Amino acid sequence: MKTLKLVSVNTSIGFIRHRTVAMALSAVLVVGSIMVFLANGLNFGIDFRGGTLIEASSESAVDLAELRGRLGALDLGEVQIQEFGKETDVLIRIAEREGATDASNYLSAVGRVRAELSSDFDVRRVEIVGPQVSAELIQTGVMAVLAAIASMLIYIWFRFEWQFSVGAVLALVHDVALTIGLFALLQLDFNLSILAAILTIVGYSMNDTVVVYDRVRENLRKYKKMGLAELLNIAINETLSRTVMTSVTTMLALLALYILGGEVIRGFTFAMIWGVIVGTYSSIFIASPLLMMLGVKRDWSGTQVD
């Protein structure tokens, strides 16, 4: 039986030769991401900003302007209304009011919105996050991403060499920066599940990088005299088929979730899809070429082949 081979066993693409181009591109993208982030900021969801979110669904298409008028009359402060997935569904966001100390301030607001909507809407979801909780979520969120990256740094250092560790972590920072940059650029809702996606991307991208690095280490033992550039290139090409295969299967599963999994997890799957693309790219074009720049120990004779 003839099998499909997306990448043939004998590929030899000059990834390392084009490293300057890739590095320059990535540098531009990372700097661009930071600039967009600084200029636009993230569109924080209520998890991080506090406030109220109400998802409601109607029998017929929703007239957003009319709904805006009705809710505006309730004097709730800043209210955002947007379509959610389909034209019969809306997402209503009520901003946190100044000086609020706990969620009880919004409780009556939700009660009033529920009463207003009860005649022609089905309230499907209500989320209220008080300022205390949202501040904690920001804190734990930042801590978690830093802890994840730090633990990867230590693990790779422990298993490989510091150059590998630095290379892998720079690739991770690249992936996280580009993901945050995309969310800042498109002003997509940045909530707790996006943060979860970023942490998963960290895991996935690391997974990819480790596979390439593992092969680099193996080749360092195998080809003691070969130039580093050629050696890295061989490692990338040898693992390329696997990199592509796994990206494709992961992407298939993610696309199914993105298209069919419902509106609630769409943001999460979108971030993941982006993360898989960026993570795969960075493993090939960033993590390995960085080893070129950092230089690696060439004498591995003392270490055990495992």
Place this chain on the structure above:
Amino acid sequence: MLHFSNFKITGIVLLLLLGVLFAFPNFMREETRLSLPGIIPSGTLNLGLDLQGGSHLLLSVDTDTVQRERLEDLTSDIRLALRGARVGYSNLSRVNGGVSVTIRDNDDMEKAASVLQGLAQPVTSSVLTSFEQRADLLVENTEGRTFVLLITEDAIAARNTRTVQQSIEIIRRRVDELGTTEPTIQRQGEKRILVQVPGLDDPERLKALLGQTAKMNFHLVDQTVSGYDVMNGKRPPTGGRLVYTDTEPQVPYVIRRRAMVSGERLVDASVGFDPQTNAPEVNFRFDALGGRKFGEVTQANVGRPFAIVLDDKIISAPIIQTAILGGSGRITGNFSVEEANDLAILLRAGALPAPMSILEERTVGPGLGADSVAAGRIALIVGFIAVIGFMIISYSLFGLFANVALIANLVLIMAVLSGLQATLTLPGIAGIGLTVGMAVDANVLIFERIREELASGKNPIIAIDMGYSRALGTILDANVTTLLAAIILFQLGSGPIRGFAITLAIGIVTSVFTAFVLTRLLVSLWLRRQGKPEALPI
């Protein structure tokens, strides 16, 4: 690498059967499942509130209030103790975290020290693990004739624990009154309480019930001064206090500070209807002591008004018509039936030891939950079929082996989740979906390695053997990193995110097992039947 002893094979098969056994209850009908004998696992995946619909409330207990009350009590205890011992004192006042008092006479210092020391009690708490008894008060003679009594950290912690536990008990009683199924109420952190009520899609009433302390007391109304005068700045008489009604517009009353009967004496409350007007009212009953007290006070004050005060608002201020001796009474106010009902619930359940605030609410209606389950299921099935198909196109027979491992992997994930009684959330479903895509990675690594070894001219059996042994290190390294991310995610997580982290972590472990052990077994069994294959279907 390719040799499996029969012992090992049996072990692997048993493990998989165990997985099937634990996963199976999820596919049974409820009745069948419950009729299983106890020895067979019958636990299923718990659907999270985001999938089955329900309300999640995070409450914070205001323990500061309780500590403040404790200081007030301490102040009056000191006053009583020193008076009882005939020790003159001055400057009895609260300082940061304690109370300070100055003794007038130098000769009394020794007596004062022992009296004050006598106020200290051992901390009673289940939290303390050591047998060492610690005191709740630290009595210090700071300077000259001044004593400072500080409440110890242990005492504060013990009291906070007790306050939160009492609050949980009261909340449970209030929630139970709503007739909802299986609410979970648990302490979270030092002074937070998580309330999860499945199936509740409009928690407004629950929040109203939880938002009230429901401290009810009965006070006599002080008629020596008009409430309006005090409202406009006149000093209230000694022992009197200005309180407003909960009506619109508010009516001011001056009530006696001391309650004639405390609400703690209530033993029952229910909704009734006024026989004349048919308006809803709340009937209540005191215990014996409360009933006697109420009888005495009403007897002595016929014709005067008294106030029923709930959380510092007067809900009713009737005139005492006759002595109420039976120990029961009724509150008539301008209640709707629901308001009367809620008040009865609150009075029955008792007062919260401290006020609570709601920090977070997440409510999902049953419609969205069901839609999410349906969408998640479809997405999983489609993703699964796509991956399975792709694996067969790419690796033919070996792809089939990988697919068997993938199915086993899903069964094991389900088994572990059911066995742990873990909660499956919508992000958890996404985690499983992601696992489907990533679980084949271990097999992909192995198969690609086998292809490489074949390409370098090795014979098939050696190529397989080397493929497995050489890929193992990579597989472990690569998966440890994802596992680290999952663990950190779990630490970070609240509800749904934790569900994702759990499925991701379980999926990583089971996928390494199924890929490395199960497909290797399948390949080995296939090789046994093939003898020495010339080429591999890979």
